Amino acid sequence: MINLIAEALVASLLVATIITCFVLSRRIERLKADEAGMRQTVGALITATDSAERAISSLKLTLGDCDRTLDERLRTAERYAADLHAQVEAGHAVMDRIAQIVAAANRIGRPVAEPAAVETSSVSRLDDAARSAAAIRNRAARRLEENAA
Numbered sequence: 226m227i228n229l230i231a232e233a234l235v236a237s238l239l240v241a242t243i244i245t246c247f248v249l250s251r252r253i254e255r256l257k258a259d260e261a262g263m264r265q266t267v268g269a270l271i272t273a274t275d276s277a278e279r280a281i282s283s284l285k286l287t288l289g290d291c292d293r294t295l296d297e298r299l300r301t302a303e304r305y306a307a308d309l310h311a312q313v314e315a316g317h318a319v320m321d322r323i324a325q326i327v328a329a330a331n332r333i334g335r336p337v338a339e340p341a342a343v344e345t346s347s348v349s350r351l352d353d354a355a356r357s358a359a360a361i362r363n364r365a366a367r368r369l370e371e372n373a374a
Contacts, residue, residue, distance in 0.1 A: 306372055313365040316358065 306368070309365050310369055313362060313369075316362060320358075
């Protein structure tokens with residue numbers, strides 16, 4: 226009788242062991258499937274990282290090119306600004322000389338030009354030119370002030 230109980234106990238332990246082995250086998254299969262999925266995910270991440278590194282290096286090159294181009298354009302703009310400033314100063318000097326000539330002519334008592342001798346179209350052109358020169362001078366002065374700020 227004790228033998229029978231012992232054999233029943235061993236049989237039940239064997240059944241429990243088989244069930245546990247079956248459950249563990251299933252878990253191992255799932256882990257292996259998860260491992261394969263993780264390997265695929267890691268591979269995809271490595272590929273994405275490589276692509277991102279290449280894109281970053283390409284962006285760095287592009288940024289360097291943009292920086293050089295911008296620097297070159299800024300130097301060109303500064304040269305143009307300096308040239309414009311010199312031209313504006315020269316224009317001021319010319320306008321001052323013209324004002325001095327007109328003032329000297331008025332002091333002498335001679336009119337600079339006879340109103341009847343000058344055509345009205347010439348006067349309007351001169352007025353237009355004077356207004357245009359004043360507008361250009363004002364714009365250049367504003368740009369110089371903006372550049373100084």
